[in-house]
Amino acid sequence: MGNTASLKNHIETSKKTGVLNLSDNHLKQYPDTIDVLHPFLRTLDLSKNKLKTLPKTVGHFKELKILNVSNNSLEYLPSEINCLIKLETLQASYNILKTLPMFTNLSNLKRVSLEDNQLTEFPEFLCQLKHLEALDLSKNKITQVPECIKESRLVELNLNQNQIRKLPTTLAECTRLKTLRIEENCLELVDIPKELLTSSKISLLCTDGNLFDMKTLMALEEYSIYMARYTEVKKKMF
Template identity: 50%
Template sequence: MGNSGLKQHIETAQKTGVLKVSQGKLNEFPPGFKQLESSLRTLDISDNKFVTLPNEISRFMQLRHLNLSKNRLSKIPDCIGALTKLETLNASYNNLSTLPRTISNLINLKQVNLTDNHIKDFPLMFCGLKHLDVLDLTKNEITSIPPEVSGLNVTELNLNQNQVAHISGQIADCPRLKTLRLEENCLQLSAIPPRILADSRISNFSIDGNLFESKQLASIAGYDSYMERYTAVKKKMF
């Protein structure tokens, strides 16, 4: 993207509050970005060459939507915690292995996409965020779901294509969790806590591609309760 093209994008963003500069070969914020600090609501810098997210991101205090996907990010700075109005965060297809604890300050987050990174530990900084509906952690390197996950308020948690071999039964205490996706992981049948089936609100539990046949789930105590929830949801859809 040339300077003239970028200038035009910035001028438009001053009027609309939306700036999309994807596929621009950017690895830092151009000086013109500074003009948008007080007005920008949507920033899309996907498909660029950012290795680190500039600290200047913290100045965009009005941001609601931030798309960082398809870069080379190995780190998100602590100062992202200043973006307290942020509702959607997309950092998929990067090189992230950890996330800053300050994400717990993003009290208005609704949707987070972290697909295809290198995250190894379940990101507990999302627990306690009251408005978070969807957390997508597909294609990471997570091996375990810890007891603290009970503080997660999402309705959908996607952990497909990780390395999960252990699940804490306390995931059943997630107050709003209805869809749990764990396809293509490393789960044995014995690793499935009966509480997920018997005591949770989960009505869509996807576990194809693990170390047992999906139909074997029926042998776990609480399966009938799960099927009642599953069927009730299906009936509402038709």
């Protein structure tokens, strides 16, 4: 933000609009002056700055539905984010997060983006969020997907560019999962459960860049069952 007067103007406008966009403003610290907006904000965008931490007071934005803190230098997220019970979208991609606090109270979350961080474990608690539809965990260091993934209500799951070596068969039990991206991992063909092709709801399965040739996957008898689903969905789109 160029100067204090400019930030003050933004704050006054945000009281009316419920939106505060401080993206790409070279912020090195969270501006405490925006805390006066706790009762008003529905969207807070702090992306593309140089923030290393977020204060506990971020949990006071009780009306917040969208929080974007992507493209910063955040090493952790405060547990107080769990107080944002109306939050629907959390964008925290392109940081250096190694772990996450438990977001068990965020029952309204629909979309979570955690692309390009330092996560080594799949955050299992996200599987319990019944309204979570899209989860992006690409470009992390995750090695496995938990069995409890079957409890999720995800429609889209992006696990591209991790270090995953095996997928659980329970992944095929996700009742709403339509898109699964697992490109550029460490999967052998035998690590792809046949159930993903036969009995799952998945109609877009992206597997390029693993330890098998796509031709060998396509040669499987079960692959034709998946392709029938894929084709049927394509027909409905056009």
